[in-house]
Amino acid sequence: MQAADVMTSKVITVSPDDDVREIARLLLENNISALPVVDADQKVLGIVSEGDLMRRVENGTDRRKSWWLKSIFAGADNASDYIKSHARKAHEIMTPNPITIAEDEALHRVARLLEKHHIKRVPVLRDGRLVGIVSRANLLRGFSALAPSAEATVSTDDREIRDAILREVEGHTGVWADRINIIVSDGVVQLWGLVESQNEKLAVQVAAENTAGVKSVENNLGMVPRGMGGY
Numbered sequence: 001m002q003a004a005d006v007m008t009s010k011v012i013t014v015s016p017d018d019d020v021r022e023i024a025r026l027l028l029e030n031n032i033s034a035l036p037v038v039d040a041d042q043k044v045l046g047i048v049s050e051g052d053l054m055r056r057v058e059n060g061t062d063r064r065k066s067w068w069l070k071s072i073f074a075g076a077d078n079a080s081d082y083i084k085s086h087a088r089k090a091h092e093i094m095t096p097n098p099i100t101i102a103e104d105e106a107l108h109r110v111a112r113l114l115e116k117h118h119i120k121r122v123p124v125l126r127d128g129r130l131v132g133i134v135s136r137a138n139l140l141r142g143f144s145a146l147a148p149s150a151e152a153t154v155s156t157d158d159r160e161i162r163d164a165i166l167r168e169v170e171g172h173t174g175v176w177a178d179r180i181n182i183i184v185s186d187g188v189v190q191l192w193g194l195v196e197s198q199n200e201k202l203a204v205q206v207a208a209e210n211t212a213g214v215k216s217v218e219n220n221l222g223m224v225p226r227g228m229g230g231y
Contacts, residue, residue: 001142006134006141011130011178036130046090048090052095172207196223
């Protein structure tokens with residue numbers, strides 16, 4: 001199994017000139033902790049993490065927790081005032097030249113890369129352009145789909161099945177495809193991620209079940225109310 005088989009394809013990104021408030025809003029609304037910074041050609045310039053933003057509002061040893069981001073919009077403490085008076089762009093606070101991988105990177109090598117560099121996710125590139133992202137959660141889901149006694153591989157048919165399900169979900173169900181992840185191994189489909197209702201959860205399952213080549217569907221989708229975020 002390779003990166004292409006588990007990656008999140010619909011990646012939320014920011015541009016180099018996006019400001020801190022926009023970055024914070026995206027992190028909050030999507031319940032994620034980092035965003036790739038890309039140029040107009042989808043080439044990855046860097047990554048902005050929640051930690052990068054937190055360092056902008058640290059005061060001595062007073063480190064804020066992740067919920068400090070909410071204060072940017074509520075105006076409840078000094079974080080909002082600080083950001084208003086110290087505007088920053090993505091390119092000023094991002095970690096430049098991040099580690100990246102290709103679509104055909106084996107999962108065990110991706111896992112070692114994350115462990116070695118103490119990172120939680122890695123962008124996936126095709127011809128130098130961003131096509132996905134693999135997180136620790138994606139890896140765990142991929143490993144869970146593999147038979148414990150075999151170095152299982154994913155066939156071309158499995159990848160075609162995965163792509164077909166993603167197209168159906170994105171094009172016809174109304175479900176945000178960037179919040180779900182689909183793992184296919186030997187025609188067996190695992191659905192992961194978050195949706196907003198039981199109907200959306202069932203819609204994704206039906207889309208998978210109706211896709212040619214699917215043998216069975218394991219629906220692990222969780223639900224989060226609209227406006228609560230999640231990823």
